[in-house]
Amino acid sequence: MSKNVIRRKSLEPRSPAEADHEARDGGVQSVDRALSILETLAEDDEGYRLSDLAVRTGLSASTVHRLLATLESRRFVQFDRAESKWHVGVRSFTVGASFARRRNFSAQAIPYLRKLRDLTRETANLAMVDDEFIIMLTRMESREIMRSLTQVGGRVAMVTSGVGKAVLATYSDEDVGAVIRHHGMPRLTEKSIVRPSDLFKELERIRKQGYALDDEEACMGLRCIAAVVYNDCAEPLAAISVSGMTSRMTEDRLPEIGQIVREVAGELTVALGGRMPASG
Numbered sequence: 001m002s003k004n005v006i007r008r009k010s011l012e013p014r015s016p017a018e019a020d021h022e023a024r025d026g027g028v029q030s031v032d033r034a035l036s037i038l039e040t041l042a043e044d045d046e047g048y049r050l051s052d053l054a055v056r057t058g059l060s061a062s063t064v065h066r067l068l069a070t071l072e073s074r075r076f077v078q079f080d081r082a083e084s085k086w087h088v089g090v091r092s093f094t095v096g097a098s099f100a101r102r103r104n105f106s107a108q109a110i111p112y113l114r115k116l117r118d119l120t121r122e123t124a125n126l127a128m129v130d131d132e133f134i135i136m137l138t139r140m141e142s143r144e145i146m147r148s149l150t151q152v153g154g155r156v157a158m159v160t161s162g163v164g165k166a167v168l169a170t171y172s173d174e175d176v177g178a179v180i181r182h183h184g185m186p187r188l189t190e191k192s193i194v195r196p197s198d199l200f201k202e203l204e205r206i207r208k209q210g211y212a213l214d215d216e217e218a219c220m221g222l223r224c225i226a227a228v229v230y231n232d233c234a235e236p237l238a239a240i241s242v243s244g245m246t247s248r249m250t251e252d253r254l255p256e257i258g259q260i261v262r263e264v265a266g267e268l269t270v271a272l273g274g275r276m277p278a279s280g
Helices: 016-042 050-057 061-073 090-120 162-168 173-183 196-209 251-271
Strands: 077-080 085-088 123-130 133-140 155-157 212-215 222-230 236-245
Touching: 016 050, 016 061, 016 077, 016 085, 050 061, 061 077, 090 123, 090 133, 090 236, 090 251, 123 162, 133 162, 162 196, 162 212, 162 222, 162 236, 173 196, 222 251, 236 251
Parallel strands: none
Antiparallel strands: 077 085, 123 133, 123 236, 133 155, 212 222, 222 236
8 A cells, every 4th residue: 555645845736716815814814824733733642644634724735735834944843754744843842831831830939939028028029031031920929018110921121130130140251241232231220230340240249149139220219139040950940039128128138138038049949840050
Protein backbone atom coordinates (compact mmCIF):
# COMPACT_ATOMS: atom_id res chain seq x y z
CA MET A 1 0.00 0.00 0.00
CA SER A 2 1.47 3.32 -1.00
CA LYS A 3 1.97 5.88 1.75
CA ASN A 4 0.05 9.12 1.54
CA VAL A 5 2.89 11.67 1.63
CA ILE A 6 2.12 15.36 1.84
CA ARG A 7 3.88 17.49 -0.74
CA ARG A 8 4.86 20.51 1.28
CA LYS A 9 6.61 22.69 -1.28
CA SER A 10 4.03 22.92 -4.06
CA LEU A 11 0.69 24.40 -3.06
CA GLU A 12 -2.61 23.51 -4.66
CA PRO A 13 -3.58 26.21 -7.15
CA ARG A 14 -6.30 28.56 -5.93
CA SER A 15 -9.18 29.52 -8.14
CA PRO A 16 -9.59 33.24 -8.98
CA ALA A 17 -12.76 33.31 -6.88
CA GLU A 18 -11.00 31.87 -3.83
CA ALA A 19 -8.03 34.22 -4.22
CA ASP A 20 -10.33 37.23 -4.49
CA HIS A 21 -12.33 36.09 -1.47
CA GLU A 22 -9.23 35.68 0.70
CA ALA A 23 -7.87 39.05 -0.38
CA ARG A 24 -11.08 40.71 0.76
CA ASP A 25 -11.07 38.85 4.04
CA GLY A 26 -7.79 40.48 5.03
CA GLY A 27 -5.36 39.55 7.76
CA VAL A 28 -7.88 39.18 10.58
CA GLN A 29 -9.49 36.11 9.04
CA SER A 30 -6.06 34.59 8.38
CA VAL A 31 -5.17 35.01 12.05
CA ASP A 32 -8.46 33.42 13.08
CA ARG A 33 -7.88 30.48 10.73
CA ALA A 34 -4.29 30.00 11.92
CA LEU A 35 -5.44 29.94 15.54
CA SER A 36 -8.14 27.42 14.63
CA ILE A 37 -5.43 25.18 13.19
CA LEU A 38 -3.35 25.48 16.37
CA GLU A 39 -6.36 24.69 18.56
CA THR A 40 -7.11 21.62 16.45
CA LEU A 41 -3.52 20.38 16.62
CA ALA A 42 -3.60 20.78 20.40
CA GLU A 43 -6.53 18.38 20.63
CA ASP A 44 -4.50 15.28 19.74
CA ASP A 45 -0.88 14.50 20.60
CA GLU A 46 -0.74 12.07 17.68
CA GLY A 47 -0.93 14.94 15.21
CA TYR A 48 -3.01 15.41 12.06
CA ARG A 49 -2.51 14.88 8.35
CA LEU A 50 -3.20 17.82 6.08
CA SER A 51 -6.45 16.31 4.81
CA ASP A 52 -7.65 15.68 8.37
CA LEU A 53 -6.89 19.27 9.39
CA ALA A 54 -8.85 20.54 6.41
CA VAL A 55 -11.87 18.47 7.44
CA ARG A 56 -11.60 19.39 11.14
CA THR A 57 -11.27 23.13 10.49
CA GLY A 58 -13.63 23.35 7.54
CA LEU A 59 -10.95 25.01 5.40
CA SER A 60 -9.65 24.04 1.99
CA ALA A 61 -6.48 21.93 1.90
CA SER A 62 -4.63 24.71 0.06
CA THR A 63 -5.55 27.30 2.71
CA VAL A 64 -4.54 24.97 5.54
CA HIS A 65 -1.23 24.18 3.83
CA ARG A 66 -0.44 27.84 3.26
CA LEU A 67 -1.13 28.74 6.89
CA LEU A 68 0.85 25.74 8.13
CA ALA A 69 3.84 26.88 6.10
CA THR A 70 3.74 30.29 7.82
CA LEU A 71 3.27 28.75 11.26
CA GLU A 72 6.12 26.34 10.61
CA SER A 73 8.45 29.18 9.64
CA ARG A 74 7.78 30.69 13.08
CA ARG A 75 8.08 27.24 14.75
CA PHE A 76 4.50 27.26 16.04
CA VAL A 77 3.94 23.95 14.24
CA GLN A 78 6.26 21.19 13.08
CA PHE A 79 6.01 18.47 10.45
CA ASP A 80 6.82 14.80 11.05
CA ARG A 81 8.09 13.47 7.72
CA ALA A 82 8.00 9.84 8.83
CA GLU A 83 4.31 10.00 9.74
CA SER A 84 3.32 12.80 7.33
CA LYS A 85 1.63 14.53 10.25
CA TRP A 86 1.60 18.03 11.70
CA HIS A 87 2.10 18.74 15.41
CA VAL A 88 2.19 21.70 17.76
CA GLY A 89 5.65 23.31 17.65
CA VAL A 90 8.07 24.55 20.26
CA ARG A 91 7.00 28.21 20.03
CA SER A 92 3.42 27.26 20.89
CA PHE A 93 4.80 25.54 23.99
CA THR A 94 6.89 28.60 24.88
CA VAL A 95 3.91 30.92 24.68
CA GLY A 96 1.69 28.58 26.69
CA ALA A 97 4.38 27.89 29.26
CA SER A 98 4.85 31.63 29.82
CA PHE A 99 1.22 31.95 30.80
CA ALA A 100 1.38 28.87 33.00
CA ARG A 101 4.54 30.04 34.77
CA ARG A 102 3.06 33.42 35.52
CA ARG A 103 -0.12 31.97 36.97
CA ASN A 104 1.53 29.15 38.88
CA PHE A 105 4.29 30.99 40.65
CA SER A 106 2.02 33.95 41.39
CA ALA A 107 -0.32 31.64 43.28
CA GLN A 108 2.56 29.93 45.08
CA ALA A 109 4.03 33.30 46.04
CA ILE A 110 0.94 34.53 47.88
CA PRO A 111 1.80 33.00 51.31
CA TYR A 112 5.29 34.51 51.08
CA LEU A 113 3.95 37.92 50.12
CA ARG A 114 1.57 37.71 53.07
CA LYS A 115 4.48 36.82 55.36
CA LEU A 116 6.50 39.71 53.96
CA ARG A 117 3.62 42.12 54.53
CA ASP A 118 3.03 40.94 58.08
CA LEU A 119 6.72 41.06 59.06
CA THR A 120 7.27 44.56 57.67
CA ARG A 121 3.72 45.99 57.91
CA GLU A 122 4.19 47.29 54.36
CA THR A 123 2.78 46.37 50.95
CA ALA A 124 4.44 43.30 49.43
CA ASN A 125 4.82 42.98 45.67
CA LEU A 126 5.70 40.29 43.11
CA ALA A 127 7.05 41.34 39.73
CA MET A 128 8.91 39.90 36.76
CA VAL A 129 10.83 41.12 33.71
CA ASP A 130 9.08 41.25 30.35
CA ASP A 131 10.91 42.68 27.33
CA GLU A 132 13.27 44.76 29.52
CA PHE A 133 10.40 46.19 31.58
CA ILE A 134 9.14 45.25 35.02
CA ILE A 135 5.60 43.87 35.11
CA MET A 136 3.72 43.92 38.43
CA LEU A 137 2.10 40.48 38.81
CA THR A 138 0.38 40.68 42.17
CA ARG A 139 0.61 42.38 45.54
CA MET A 140 -0.47 41.98 49.14
CA GLU A 141 -1.68 45.37 50.34
CA SER A 142 -0.48 46.86 53.60
CA ARG A 143 -3.03 47.63 56.28
CA GLU A 144 -1.41 51.04 56.60
CA ILE A 145 -2.12 54.07 54.42
CA MET A 146 -0.34 53.47 51.13
CA ARG A 147 -0.11 55.09 47.70
CA SER A 148 0.39 52.43 45.02
CA LEU A 149 2.78 53.72 42.39
CA THR A 150 2.33 50.82 39.96
CA GLN A 151 -0.92 48.91 39.57
CA VAL A 152 -0.99 45.14 39.07
CA GLY A 153 -0.34 44.55 35.38
CA GLY A 154 1.50 47.85 35.06
CA ARG A 155 4.90 48.23 33.41
CA VAL A 156 7.83 50.30 34.67
CA ALA A 157 11.37 50.79 33.44
CA MET A 158 13.92 48.56 35.13
CA VAL A 159 16.27 51.39 36.13
CA THR A 160 13.50 53.29 37.94
CA SER A 161 12.30 50.57 40.31
CA GLY A 162 13.66 48.57 43.20
CA VAL A 163 12.64 45.25 41.67
CA GLY A 164 14.19 46.33 38.36
CA LYS A 165 17.51 47.22 39.96
CA ALA A 166 17.49 43.94 41.92
CA VAL A 167 17.25 42.02 38.65
CA LEU A 168 19.72 44.28 36.84
CA ALA A 169 22.27 43.46 39.54
CA THR A 170 22.26 39.86 38.24
CA TYR A 171 23.09 41.03 34.69
CA SER A 172 26.50 41.55 33.15
CA ASP A 173 27.67 45.14 32.58
CA GLU A 174 27.14 44.62 28.84
CA ASP A 175 23.51 43.58 29.34
CA VAL A 176 22.86 46.48 31.70
CA GLY A 177 24.35 48.82 29.10
CA ALA A 178 21.99 47.40 26.48
CA VAL A 179 18.97 48.10 28.69
CA ILE A 180 20.15 51.68 29.19
CA ARG A 181 20.64 52.17 25.44
CA HIS A 182 17.20 50.78 24.65
CA HIS A 183 15.19 52.64 27.30
CA GLY A 184 17.33 55.45 28.67
CA MET A 185 17.46 56.59 32.28
CA PRO A 186 14.41 58.79 32.88
CA ARG A 187 14.46 61.36 35.66
CA LEU A 188 11.23 60.76 37.58
CA THR A 189 12.22 62.61 40.75
CA GLU A 190 15.11 64.72 41.96
CA LYS A 191 16.59 61.53 43.45
CA SER A 192 16.42 59.40 40.28
CA ILE A 193 19.66 57.80 39.09
CA VAL A 194 20.28 59.25 35.64
CA ARG A 195 23.98 58.54 35.01
CA PRO A 196 25.19 55.07 33.98
CA SER A 197 28.27 55.33 36.20
CA ASP A 198 26.07 55.93 39.25
CA LEU A 199 23.83 53.01 38.30
CA PHE A 200 26.78 50.63 37.99
CA LYS A 201 27.97 51.69 41.46
CA GLU A 202 24.49 51.09 42.83
CA LEU A 203 24.30 47.63 41.23
CA GLU A 204 27.61 46.67 42.80
CA ARG A 205 26.25 47.69 46.20
CA ILE A 206 23.11 45.61 45.57
CA ARG A 207 25.22 42.54 44.75
CA LYS A 208 27.07 42.87 48.05
CA GLN A 209 24.06 43.40 50.31
CA GLY A 210 21.63 41.07 48.48
CA TYR A 211 18.76 43.52 48.09
CA ALA A 212 17.96 46.69 46.15
CA LEU A 213 16.62 50.01 47.38
CA ASP A 214 14.47 52.50 45.49
CA ASP A 215 14.99 55.56 47.68
CA GLU A 216 12.31 57.96 46.37
CA GLU A 217 13.74 57.51 42.88
CA ALA A 218 10.39 56.74 41.24
CA CYS A 219 8.10 58.78 43.49
CA MET A 220 8.94 61.23 46.26
CA GLY A 221 7.74 60.01 49.62
CA LEU A 222 7.91 56.32 48.71
CA ARG A 223 10.63 53.73 49.28
CA CYS A 224 10.88 50.17 47.98
CA ILE A 225 13.21 47.31 48.94
CA ALA A 226 13.48 44.30 46.61
CA ALA A 227 15.29 40.98 46.20
CA VAL A 228 15.45 38.42 43.39
CA VAL A 229 13.67 35.06 43.25
CA TYR A 230 15.70 32.52 41.23
CA ASN A 231 14.74 29.58 39.01
CA ASP A 232 16.29 26.13 38.93
CA CYS A 233 19.20 27.44 36.82
CA ALA A 234 20.02 30.10 39.45
CA GLU A 235 18.77 32.77 37.04
CA PRO A 236 16.30 35.54 37.96
CA LEU A 237 12.72 34.32 37.69
CA ALA A 238 11.02 37.23 39.46
CA ALA A 239 11.54 39.68 42.30
CA ILE A 240 9.64 40.48 45.47
CA SER A 241 9.60 43.79 47.28
CA VAL A 242 8.01 45.82 50.02
CA SER A 243 7.01 49.42 49.40
CA GLY A 244 5.83 52.09 51.78
CA MET A 245 5.94 55.71 52.72
CA THR A 246 9.24 57.17 53.91
CA SER A 247 7.57 58.23 57.15
CA ARG A 248 7.26 54.52 58.02
CA MET A 249 10.17 53.05 56.06
CA THR A 250 12.71 55.24 57.79
CA GLU A 251 16.44 55.01 57.09
CA ASP A 252 17.14 53.19 60.35
CA ARG A 253 14.61 50.44 59.37
CA LEU A 254 16.04 49.85 55.88
CA PRO A 255 18.75 47.27 56.81
CA GLU A 256 16.27 45.24 58.86
CA ILE A 257 13.63 45.30 56.12
CA GLY A 258 16.25 44.51 53.50
CA GLN A 259 17.32 41.40 55.40
CA ILE A 260 13.70 40.26 55.73
CA VAL A 261 13.05 40.72 52.01
CA ARG A 262 16.24 38.87 51.13
CA GLU A 263 15.35 35.93 53.42
CA VAL A 264 11.77 35.61 52.14
CA ALA A 265 13.03 35.78 48.54
CA GLY A 266 15.34 32.87 49.36
CA GLU A 267 12.47 30.90 50.90
CA LEU A 268 10.30 31.50 47.82
CA THR A 269 13.17 30.46 45.56
CA VAL A 270 13.38 27.11 47.35
CA ALA A 271 9.59 26.68 47.33
CA LEU A 272 9.51 27.16 43.55
CA GLY A 273 12.28 24.61 43.01
CA GLY A 274 14.92 27.22 42.30
CA ARG A 275 18.39 27.65 43.68
CA MET A 276 20.44 30.61 44.78
CA PRO A 277 23.50 31.51 42.69
CA ALA A 278 26.89 30.55 44.04
CA SER A 279 28.44 33.32 46.10
CA GLY A 280 31.59 35.02 44.99
